[in-house]
Amino acid sequence: MEISTIVWIIVGIIVVIAIIVFAYFATSRQRREAKVESDRRKAAELREDAYEKDVAARERQAAAARTQAAAKQAEADAMKSQLDAERLASESAAREADAAELQAETDERLRKADAVDPDVAVDRDRDVDRDRDRGLDTDRGRLDADDAPDHDTDTDTTPGRRI
Numbered sequence: 001m002e003i004s005t006i007v008w009i010i011v012g013i014i015v016v017i018a019i020i021v022f023a024y025f026a027t028s029r030q031r032r033e034a035k036v037e038s039d040r041r042k043a044a045e046l047r048e049d050a051y052e053k054d055v056a057a058r059e060r061q062a063a064a065a066r067t068q069a070a071a072k073q074a075e076a077d078a079m080k081s082q083l084d085a086e087r088l089a090s091e092s093a094a095r096e097a098d099a100a101e102l103q104a105e106t107d108e109r110l111r112k113a114d115a116v117d118p119d120v121a122v123d124r125d126r127d128v129d130r131d132r133d134r135g136l137d138t139d140r141g142r143l144d145a146d147d148a149p150d151h152d153t154d155t156d157t158t159p160g161r162r163i
Contacts, residue, residue: 114120
């Protein structure tokens with residue numbers, strides 16, 4: 001082999017290596033730009049996801065605050081209802097006491113009336129003997145026939161009344 005052939009072979013190898021190196025650097029630059037663009041898209045997606053999660057978190061916080069406010073309102077309503085119930089119970093107890101006092105006064109007046117009434121039999125303990133009293137006054141509380149109103153208008157002789 002001649003030297004010129006060897007030189008041409010070496011030059012060919014160098015040219016092929018140069019083409020490979022040039023192609024590598026050319027595609028490497030494109031790969032780097034593609035990777036940078038891919039990283040930018042990924043960063044944008046991550047930011048968008050973070051923004052959506054932030055919005056969701058704020059919505060949940062707002063819902064929690066509304067729920068807490070509703071719970072406090074319900075608690076306040078319950079306390080008011082409890083106070084109303086206590087007030088009504090106190091008022092009821094006072095009215096019961098008044099009713100009991102009035103009943104005691106009424107019973108005492110009835111005892112006094114029974115003591116004064118000659119038609120009521122009272123035993124030695126000042127208790128009314130109602131069974132014995134029943135036989136003495138059979139029409140107590142009812143009108144006598146003489147006291148009944150006259151409903152026959154054509155025979156009414158009331159002075160000043162026209163027929």
